[in-house]
Amino acid sequence: MPGLTGKLPEIDPMGGDAALDRLLSEVRACRICAEQLPLGPRPVVRMAKSARILVIGQAPGTRVHETGLPWNDASGDRLRDWLGLSVDDFYDPAKLAIMPMGFCYPGRFDRGGDLPPRPECAPTWHDALMRHLPDIGLTLLIGQYAQERYLGPRRAKTMTETVHHFADFLPDGILPMPHPSWRNTAWMKKNPWFEADLLPVLQSRVQGLLT
Template identity: 85%
Template sequence: MPGLRGDLPEIDPPGGDRALDALLSDVRACRICAEALPLGPRPVVRMAKGARILIIGQAPGTRVHETGLPWNDASGDRLRDWLDLSVDDFYDPAKLAIMPMGFCYPGRFDRGGDLPPRPECAPAWHRALLDHMPDIELTLLIGQYAQGYYLGRRRAKTMTETVHRFADYLPDNLLPMPHPSWRNTAWMKKNPWFEADLLPVLRDRVHHLLG
């Protein structure tokens, strides 16, 4: 399934929570680290009050920056397959909220690959946004940055070990996962337990929460 380009609106539909709508407007107007962003600021976050699943990833890539749609790329296609969700359900902010560690495209290393998420975003905005999301019952921590920020000392020495110990975090409704980049295809082949053990648990929880 190709990237979605611009088929869905960037701005979430009104969710009946004026305070959250106002906060999201503030987030999308954020310019805290504008001078450090090679393509300029375009914060990408999508949520509505009542969502039961939260995805915390890394930061938008160039295609997401262009369209304003989170996970609007090949990694998003794989993530939707992992979740066993349709595009419509994935992009329904009343079902699934998306809040990356860095809201804007951070640029690339000279040697290739995206830079880490900007460090200003999570301290500035995450707590305030989470305060408006009381119904979240499953948070996916995708990649080392989300896991480091939200698991802290509970994180294992490596991302692989942290994900392998996913059952340890489920009582807190947290589920660490690798990034669904196609660069991690080799990682998945080396770690068949991910598809055999973790994905069935993930899909079962997702389907239960979304009915």
């Protein structure tokens, strides 16, 4: 079954950064959009001041909402494979920070598929959290919502084009990526350059930052 069944160690006191501790406590207590969340609020975020890599994804799914562990699903399995990271390294907040565009499960469309991330999260919390991450060497913008916010007019007309031009963003320590959903398997087959060109660069950058 995709995802993790074992219990990971609790996050340590965030490298001794009391200010970040307090801010994360505020985020996890956030109820700004509680009335719009079908399963109620359960903000999911992990980070420590020493993190070298920042993953900005979309929003938790139902499994992540249930467990409170980000990327605890088949998409997370694929993302870890793309990064070339073990489960332990991926979930070590001293190495890798995880901050989605929406911190809580947003619900589903009537026709199926998850709703977009709630629009309140990023403008309320992102800048404040990122001020406590001084050593980030690589930020992964996973999916259109993260790319829209953090690339703005630098984005191409489509996400495929944006990701294809990933080298344009690397000097800024940014790497746009598609969502690692298994629904995107067909996309990967249509775009073999992703595995041939982007993933080796990604894995080299990750290893360089974490070793």
